[in-house]
Ligand SMILES: Nc1nc2c(ncn2[C@@H]2O[C@H](COP(=O)(O)OP(=O)(O)OP(=O)(O)O)[C@@H](O)[C@H]2O)c(=O)[nH]1
Ligand SMILES: [Mg+2]
């Protein structure tokens with residue numbers, strides 16, 4: 001059930017991203033997420049609800065791809081990294097130290113978005129056009145758009 | 147024709163909630179109050195603990211509660227009986243409070259009182275050990291409750307909640323004699339995933355541990371809202387040398 005709320009929140013976050021392209025409406029092909037194993041998110045459920053929720057919205061037809069990151073912790077006394085066995089034990093096997101520093105696994109990140117913009121002019125976005133997957137890297141912060 | 151593009155974002159998936167949470171947080175800071183988010187599985191004892199703490203602390207702190215009980219107004223009614231303003235938050239059927247819901251609750255709260263007069267704002271989250279851990283509402287501290295009747299494996303099975311908590315209360319410890327559970331094991335499991343949080347054993351029934359819990363509260367409040375005048379809300383004779391600002 002909470003994946004629906006997660007997805008709704010994700011959609012709102014993407015809405016914020018969309019505003020930056022106004023007045024153009026980006027046609028989104030793939031949204032890449034990074035979801036850590038040490039979060040409350042079930043990736044399969046997220047993909048499922050995505051399919052249902054984007055229907056009929058500006059994100060219709062887009063795909064959600066999720067890259068999982070494993071839980072990795074660092075043992076404080078000796079500095080070694082280790083993979084806790086989730087649900088069972090979180091102490092370090094080397095020094096029996098509690099899980100202090102988490103190196104990876106807490107990610108809940110929208111990593112990147114593959115999309116296209118209607119070329120100049122004010123032609124309405126053609127949501128049905130097929131675009132080659134090959135995309136160029138864009139830095140959102142720079143906001144450059146050629 | 148379309149141009150294929152790719153934006154590298156690194157944006158939080160829950161960024162929309164995060165922004166609203168930051169907004170709430172700014173209000174809390176401006177109002178100079180401490181906001182605590184109480185989370186647990188259903189029935190772990192959030193409302194019972196609040197009843198005790200509100201009653202015992204009402205001379206010391208000006209308080210209000212945002213109540214996220216998902217099914218009924220019952221919890222809100224129980225707490226109003228103590229004489230502290232309670233604003234029920236409508237969650238629909240959500241399994242957690244999010245920052246926008248709390249923002250809605252704050253609007254209602256402000257219709258009833260001046261938030262700058264508050265020292266402590268409690269948020270009782272929806273009973274759920276999973277997603278409330280990921281949805282910040284703008285709180286300063288997270289308090290997780292775990293009752294001894296839930297068994298000792300919960301911190302291992304729902305580690306994110308206990309990892310995120312600043313304080314974990316082991317509740318209903320009056321029931322320990324009747325249960326095949328060792329509280330030391332519960333504590334060890336909490337420590338495995340979160341060696342830094344405070345862990346306090348309490349019972350809302352017997353009152354055991356409430357002193358330690360309230361000591362944590364006082365220290366946390368003092369750290370969050372350092373007051374130039376010592377404990378203004380306290381019913382103490384004011385030092386004669388102090389002049390009202
Ligand atoms: N023995 C004992 N029972 C308790 C204690 N605290 C709460 N209970 C009982 O546990 C049940 C649930 O308590 P609540 O305070 O309603 O729990 P809650 O976490 O607010 O529940 P929800 O808001 O529905 O998630 C009630 O029947 C309480 O009487 C305690 O310290 N000892
Ligand atoms: Mg309750």
Ligand SMILES: [Zn+2]
Pocket residue numbers: 075076077078079080092093094095096097
């Ligand atoms: Zn080690």
Ligand SMILES: [Zn+2]
Pocket residue numbers: 001002005240241242277278
């Ligand atoms: Zn939820």
